[in-house]
Amino acid sequence: MTMEQTQLKAATARPARATNDLARRIRQSRIAWAYIAPAGLLMLFVTLFPYIYQVGMAFTNYRIQNLRFNIFDPDTWERFAPAWVGLDNFRRILTSQLTVENYDFGRLLLFNVTWTVTNVALHVSLGVVIALALNQKDLIGRKVYRALFILPWAIPGYITALTWKNMYDQRFGAVNHLLRAANGFLGTDLPTNIRWLEQAQPPIGGPLAFLPLAYYALLLTNVWLGWPFMTVVATGALQAIPNDLYEAANMDGANAWQKFWHVTVPLIRPAMVPAIMLGTIWTFNNFAVIYFISEGGPFGRTEILVTQAFKLVYEQRLYGVAAAFGIVIFVILLVFTIANNRITRATEAYDV
Amino acid sequence: MSSKRRRAIWRQVGLQAFLLTVTAFVVFPILWIVSLSLDPRGIDKPLDLTLIPPGASLDAYRKVLIEPFGLLCRNPNDPASCMTFGSLLRNSLLVALGTSVVAVILGSSAAYAFSRFRFIGRQAGMLGFIVLIMLPTTAALAPLYVLLSQIRFGGESLRTTLLGLSLAYASSTMPFAVWNLKGYFDTIPKELEEAARIDGASLTQTFVRIMLPLALPALAVTILFSFMAGWTEFVLAWTFLENPSRFTLAMALRSMQGQYATPWSEFSAMSILMSLPIVLLFFLMQRYVVSGLAAGAVKG
Numbered sequence: 001m002t003m004e005q006t007q008l009k010a011a012t013a014r015p016a017r018a019t020n021d022l023a024r025r026i027r028q029s030r031i032a033w034a035y036i037a038p039a040g041l042l043m044l045f046v047t048l049f050p051y052i053y054q055v056g057m058a059f060t061n062y063r064i065q066n067l068r069f070n071i072f073d074p075d076t077w078e079r080f081a082p083a084w085v086g087l088d089n090f091r092r093i094l095t096s097q098l099t100v101e102n103y104d105f106g107r108l109l110l111f112n113v114t115w116t117v118t119n120v121a122l123h124v125s126l127g128v129v130i131a132l133a134l135n136q137k138d139l140i141g142r143k144v145y146r147a148l149f150i151l152p153w154a155i156p157g158y159i160t161a162l163t164w165k166n167m168y169d170q171r172f173g174a175v176n177h178l179l180r181a182a183n184g185f186l187g188t189d190l191p192t193n194i195r196w197l198e199q200a201q202p203p204i205g206g207p208l209a210f211l212p213l214a215y216y217a218l219l220l221t222n223v224w225l226g227w228p229f230m231t232v233v234a235t236g237a238l239q240a241i242p243n244d245l246y247e248a249a250n251m252d253g254a255n256a257w258q259k260f261w262h263v264t265v266p267l268i269r270p271a272m273v274p275a276i277m278l279g280t281i282w283t284f285n286n287f288a289v290i291y292f293i294s295e296g297g298p299f300g301r302t303e304i305l306v307t308q309a310f311k312l313v314y315e316q317r318l319y320g321v322a323a324a325f326g327i328v329i330f331v332i333l334l335v336f337t338i339a340n341n342r343i344t345r346a347t348e349a350y351d352v
Numbered sequence: 353m354s355s356k357r358r359r360a361i362w363r364q365v366g367l368q369a370f371l372l373t374v375t376a377f378v379v380f381p382i383l384w385i386v387s388l389s390l391d392p393r394g395i396d397k398p399l400d401l402t403l404i405p406p407g408a409s410l411d412a413y414r415k416v417l418i419e420p421f422g423l424l425c426r427n428p429n430d431p432a433s434c435m436t437f438g439s440l441l442r443n444s445l446l447v448a449l450g451t452s453v454v455a456v457i458l459g460s461s462a463a464y465a466f467s468r469f470r471f472i473g474r475q476a477g478m479l480g481f482i483v484l485i486m487l488p489t490t491a492a493l494a495p496l497y498v499l500l501s502q503i504r505f506g507g508e509s510l511r512t513t514l515l516g517l518s519l520a521y522a523s524s525t526m527p528f529a530v531w532n533l534k535g536y537f538d539t540i541p542k543e544l545e546e547a548a549r550i551d552g553a554s555l556t557q558t559f560v561r562i563m564l565p566l567a568l569p570a571l572a573v574t575i576l577f578s579f580m581a582g583w584t585e586f587v588l589a590w591t592f593l594e595n596p597s598r599f600t601l602a603m604a605l606r607s608m609q610g611q612y613a614t615p616w617s618e619f620s621a622m623s624i625l626m627s628l629p630i631v632l633l634f635f636l637m638q639r640y641v642v643s644g645l646a647a648g649a650v651k652g
Contacts, residue, residue, distance in 0.1 A: 025471065025472060026472070028469055028471050029472040031465075031469065031555065032466075032474070033473075035461045035465035035469075036462040036465045038457075038462070039459060039461065043527075046519055046520055047487070047524070047526075054495055134371075138360065138363070139364075139367055141368075145371050146638065147638070148378060149375075151379075154631045154634040155382075155630070158584065158606075159627060160381070163620075166385075167381060174381075174384045178380075224381065236643060236645060239642075330486060334483065
């Protein structure tokens with residue numbers, strides 16, 4: 001075969017193979033999408049469609065008098081269609097010009113971010129430390145602890161929230177009772193009449209003065225609620241670490257601290273990062289704890305974005321503004337998740 | 353005693369002290385609500401910190417389990433038309449089971465495609481499912497209401513049925529289910545499926561007979577979480593359902609939270625009764641929960 005012939009053959013073979021590849025890819029894609037279709041269609045109708053509708057609502061002044069508007073029923077269009085207001089809802093949300101009591105977007109965002117970061121940090125550190133303790137080979141009573149520690153996770157969230165609200169009651173709540181008992185038992189002089197959820201004076205001044213006492217109470221509740229998930233994830237990851245890595249570290253003369261930072265942390269990191277991402281989204285949008293315990297008080301200073309959005313719907317009946325608010329929340333979380341996705345590459349193909 | 357042994361003992365003492373402190377923190381609110389449920393005074397105002405209150409009785413449990421719920425009646429003047437614990441339980445079970453069945457079947461099918469095929473639109477599809485986790489559900493209530501009202505099913509709108517509710521809940525647990533299952537499928541070696549394919553099994557057969565049994569822990573986690581979502585949700589249920597005969601336990605519990613007075617003993621008893629099935633499920637599936645979740649995340 002001459003050089004020219006070979007080149008010619010190669011030149012004709014390449015497009016043929018490319019078409020074949022493409023045909024195979026399309027066939028594969030069809031099968032794959034057939035598997036995804038049932039879930040995809042459900043999401044499309046029950047989740048995505050309402051959100052698209054929501055996006056439309058966000059540019060209108062949709063209020064209670066527009067509730068009879070039905071996009072599928074042309075008879076309602078003329079009388080009940082809400083007026084188009086463009087970006088006005090977004091402008092009023094972001095510049096704090098809503099006629100809602102105690103509304104301040106900057107404060108809401110600052111509180112929401114502080115709330116999320118402190119919670120997730122405590123969940124993860126407490127979760128990992130407890131997982132480490134439970135993973136010690138010589139630990140007595142491991143099974144009992146494991147069973148008990150799953151309880152906060154297993155109890156429905158709003159039952160937990162309402163129980164803690166009861167416990168923070170100023171006169172009759174369990175927390176103040178506990179302080180009273182501690183005073184009697186230890187002879188200390190702790191205050192026993194604390195208004196956990198109502199006190200307006202922040203316990204720590206200076207840069208932390210924007211956090212009322214209710215924040216610390218809510219934090220305690222949410223830490224109670226949130227660490228077991230992190231412990232479970234960390235336990236699974238810890239159990240997957242081969243023991244010879246620790247033996248090798250021992251031979252190199254590493255101390256416990258060095259083993260933790262140089263063996264344990266890098267190896268549980270891949271499991272913790274997606275869990276942290278999920279935990280962040282859940283905490284950022286954690287409705288039950290805030291809404292049922294402090295109801296955003298005192299003076300809206302423990303309000304987070306989702307509780308504010310809910311109040312816009314159920315108390316103010318400002319559906320258009322609430323729709324815009326939902327989009328603002330979504331965009332904030334999206335920016336965060338894309339940044340996180342870049343780092344963790346959670347959607348990467350698994351070919352090793 | 354050798355110093356090594358002494359060190360081991362001190363280590364154990366330290367560990368136990370730490371874990372007992374955590375236990376106290378975990379158990380305190382639970383004991384508090386147990387104590388409230390036993391308190392015959394039916395108030396939110398016990399003046400002391402005792403596990404067994406004076407005159408403790410199981411009366412609140414009897415009331416919740418046997419007496420009809422006066423606020424949930426088709427006809428307010430007819431006690432026979434009111435919901436009982438049994439009928440509420442039936443509805444809750446239907447919704448929770450419906451949610452988990454839909455979530456696990458549709459979720460595992462989609463996750464299988466994302467894990468095993470390289471196809472056009474894969475990255476976008478994966479990202480789409482993750483993005484959906486971020487949408488706050490409380491925000492899209494109104495359009496969902498309109499949409500489900502439009503779909504007629506057996507002479508009534510889908511919105512007012514338990515099936516419609518199950519579909520809405522399944523849809524909200526779907527992104528997590530798909531994501532976690534996909535992560536778990538990724539850890540299962542391809543070789544087993546390839547061997548089955550060579551032996552002439554079809555794609556569906558490999559998926560059902562090979563993949564699903566191997567992914568049991570992740571399936572268990574999906575079922576557990578979606579069951580829990582269906583069992584405890586009440587915002588959508590409260591907004592959508594009209595006929596009291598379809599009401600759920602979670603709605604009944606919510607209805608007890610009065611604006612001025614809450615019957616705390618009964619509320620606590622009901623909370624405990626509602627939490628028990630979930631806690632039992634968690635205990636039964638504990639082994640699966642650890643492996644079914646972690647493996648899903650490990651791949652990253």
